Amino acid sequence: MKLAQHLLPHGYRQYWQWVETLVISFGALAISYSIVPNDPLNVHLFPWVWMAPVLIALRYGVLMGIVSVLSFLLMWLGWAAFQHIDYALFPKLTFLGGTLMMMVTGEYSSVWITRARRVEELQHYTEERLELLTRRLYLLSLSHDRLEQDLIGRPASLREGLKELNRILPAENGLAGAKLYMDLVVRQCNLSVAGLHRVVNNTITPSVAASIGDFTPIDAQDPLIAHCLQTGELVHINTEENLSEIPSRYLVAVPAKTSDGNILAILAVEKMPFFALQTANMQTLAVLTSYYADTISAGEFLPFLTDELKDCPIDFFKAINTLRRLQRDMQISSLIVGFVAADTQESAEQLKTIASSVRGLDETWTFTKNNTRICLVLLPLAADTALTGYIDRIEHLFVERFGARPGQLNILTRSTTLDIDPIATKLDDFIHSLTSQTVQHAAE
Known part of the structure; x- marks a missing residue:
């Protein structure tokens, strides 16, 4: 058969x-x-x-x-x-x-x-693989062209942008560093025509603090601007509220809102390239604007410093508050790494090495408490992978300079996230845990 x-x-x-x-x-x-x-x-x-x-x-x-x-x-x-x-x-x-x-x-x-x-x-089979490879190479070419366009339109990173904003000093009147902020968002977010106005008691002042392109004075009655002030959030014509059906001469409106919800200024964008009107670019614009608002209101952080934190540098505490809000509102995480050792001349030199090896945007605070020396390092915009890389870099640095890792030199290392309000209480508890662990380690 x-x-x-x-x-x-x-x-x-x-x-x-x-x-x-x-x-x-x-x-x-x-x-x-x-x-x-x-x-x-x-x-x-x-x-x-x-x-x-x-x-x-x-x-x-x-x-x-x-x-x-x-x-x-x-x-x-x-x-x-x-x-x-x-x-x-x-x-x-x-x-x-x-x-x-x-x-x-x-x-x-x-x-x-x-x-x-x-x-x-x-x-x-070879022809099929060749055809598949050709398609992938074509997609790779398109991706390369897009990345090249993004690189041309946005030459600096978000970390470098935040570093530039840290150069702004608080001012008693007006918007400090408005021109610097405007230059930064134009370069980072590829804006064509935009203007920054100060907001006092939820009212927009008529004078322009900084602008780019042929920007006319802001229309406070514009539906997009009014919606931005009402919600306190970034809005654009493609948001879920379907604002594209509402007549407006603006594409994007961004409030410069501080950590406590106070709106200090508003950025109105009239023109920008179509490919720049995307979620990632809008998030970058919101982050830079929020960071700018917290930067120019740094003096407002002084009342929140506790007795335990009276020696904390204002820039360090200001950065913690700002990054805490970014983590709470926009899920952009940051970390605090603590190094603690007995208060000796050797540990002072070792912790000084850690403090001097930080990146451009990182903030450090070195102090002594209860016969211990503590070095706190703030890692902005960092996740767990960045923490692992940072610890590895410090360990390699110690091996090259001191011939041993931090743990072998009785330097304890701990880390924490900025996920608890108020942040002063979080910082107090973290410092207390570092000193307690040092005492326990010495007793052992």
């Missing part, structure tokens, strides 16, 4: 093989019979007629060659019956030699047919 299923043709190609095999076989015998009627199999001549099974075996393999030989057998039996020839005169040696010749050529053909199919499959 399995042999019959294997022999029966399946598909158009196999049907054509059978037709071609039978036509060539019977055609060769017919030609031989027309030339030599008394010896159609060329038993007494050179067996030219056996070239048909050989050619078929070379073309289609042993199976079709056997079909051709069987057709020869049927033709001879029919011819013998027609000529009244005794079947005992069947040319056994001729059929044996022809069959062996067909099988040798058929086996040779089968081997090379298999190899050819293997090469074809490999070539087909």
Whole structure:
């Protein structure tokens, strides 16, 4: 049953093989019979007629060659019956030699047919992979072009932008550093026409503190501006409120809101490139504006300093408050890393090395408490992976300079996130835990 299923043709190609095999076989015998009627199999001549099974075996393999030989057998039996020839005169040696010749050529053909199919499959697979690789390279080229455009339009990083904002000093009147802030957001967020206005008691002042492009005085009655002041959040024409249906000459409105929710200024954007109106760019604009608001209101942080934090640098505490709000409102995490050791001359030199190896935006505070020396390092915009990299960098620095890791020099390392309000209480608790662990470590 399995042999019959294997022999029966399946598909158009196999049907054509059978037709071609039978036509060539019977055609060769017919030609031989027309030339030599008394010896159609060329038993007494050179067996030219056996070239048909050989050619078929070379073309289609042993199976079709056997079909051709069987057709020869049927033709001879029919011819013998027609000529009244005794079947005992069947040319056994001729059929044996022809069959062996067909099988040798058929086996040779089968081997090379298999190899050819293997090469074809490999070539087909290679072509598919090449096409897939071509598509991926094309997408990579598009991504590279987009990254190049972003790099041209935004040459500085967010960390560098926040570092520039730290140069702004608080002012008693007006908006301190308005021009610096405007230059920064234009460069970072690719704004074309925009203006910054001061807000006093939720009322926009008519004078422009800083602007870029052909900016006209702000329209306080504009629906987009009014919605921004009402919600205290960044709004643009593609927000969920579907403000695109409301007539407005502004594309984006951003409030400069401090940690306690006080709006100090508002940034109105009239024109910007279409590709810049995206979620990531809007988040960057909101982060820079919020950081700017907290920077110019640094004096407001002084009343929140507890007795334990009276020696805390104002820039350090200001940065903690600002970054705490970024983590609370925009889920941009930051970390505080604490290094604590016994108050000795060696530990002072070692912690000084840590404080001097910070990055540009990092803030440090080194102080002594309860016979311990503590160095707090604020890592803005840092997640757990950044913490691991920072600790590894400090350990390598200690190995190069002191020949041992911080833990081997009795320097304890702890870290915490800015996830608890008020932040002064969080900082007090963290310092207390550092000193307590140092005492326990010394007792052990």
